Amino acid sequence: xxxxxxxxxxxxxxxxxxxxxxxxxxxxxxxxxxxxxxxxxxxxxxxxxxxxxxxxxxxxxxxxxxxxxxxxxxxxxxxxxxxxxxxxxxxxxxxxxxxxxxxxxxxxx
Amino acid sequence: xxxxxxxxxxxxxxxxxxxxxxxxxxxxxxxxxxxxxxxxxxxxxxxxxxxxxxxxxxxxxxxxxxxxxxxxxxxxxxxxxxxxxxxxxxxxxxxxxxxxxxxxxxxxxxxx
Numbered sequence: 001x002x003x004x005x006x007x008x009x010x011x012x013x014x015x016x017x018x019x020x021x022x023x024x025x026x027x028x029x030x031x032x033x034x035x036x037x038x039x040x041x042x043x044x045x046x047x048x049x050x051x052x053x054x055x056x057x058x059x060x061x062x063x064x065x066x067x068x069x070x071x072x073x074x075x076x077x078x079x080x081x082x083x084x085x086x087x088x089x090x091x092x093x094x095x096x097x098x099x100x101x102x103x104x105x106x107x108x109x
Numbered sequence: 110x111x112x113x114x115x116x117x118x119x120x121x122x123x124x125x126x127x128x129x130x131x132x133x134x135x136x137x138x139x140x141x142x143x144x145x146x147x148x149x150x151x152x153x154x155x156x157x158x159x160x161x162x163x164x165x166x167x168x169x170x171x172x173x174x175x176x177x178x179x180x181x182x183x184x185x186x187x188x189x190x191x192x193x194x195x196x197x198x199x200x201x202x203x204x205x206x207x208x209x210x211x212x213x214x215x216x217x218x219x220x221x
Binding site: 006009034036042043044045046049086095096097098099100101102 | 140142144149150151152153154157159167199201203209210212213214215
């Protein structure tokens with residue numbers, strides 16, 4: 001069975017401070033990991049995926065297979081980063097996504 | 110290019126009523142899915158489809174039916190609404206090979 005754990009339901013960070021949203025997963029095969037974001041009154045959208053190894057809006061995430069983690073990081077938080085963030089997993093070659101419970105990030109001005 | 114379109118945006122039902130949530134995509138994606146979003150529980154998969162004529166159950170299928178007669182459309186039917194089905198429902202579509210999942214704007218359903 002595949003499982004995604006996001007231990008923090010709520011996270012508040014001051015503007016300019018570093019941000020780290022935690023994500024751990026459980027999957028027996030080769031996983032594909034994603035971060036999705038939902039801004040206020042907008043639809044859920046892909047933020048980044050581990051296979052692309054890119055930085056989007058200053059966010060990065062590294063897949064650590066040893067620790068089964070895919071934490072999302074940003075060195076300097078901005079107010080527009082306030083949103084709901086979901087970590088998600090799928091099996092390689094399988095479109096079925098399993099989501100974590102989400103972390104609501106609030107950036108304090 | 111509209112992407113994924115869900116209707117309605119809001120709906121209030123009485124217990125026992127039935128209704129259909131509509132979902133359509135214009136990206137020729139084979140894979141479509143329905144999720145419900147509840148506070149503290151994230152998004153949970155209700156039903157999914159890997160192509161026209163093929164559907165399967167997700168994590169929380171009870172009380173819901175789906176069909177996929179065309180590639181474009183994937184409606185979700187509530188057979189007899191219950192207060193436990195009060196939630197926000199999202200439809201998504203995905204191209205093959207773990208590409209990005211595109212989501213609709215959601216349907217906020219309240220069952221009283």
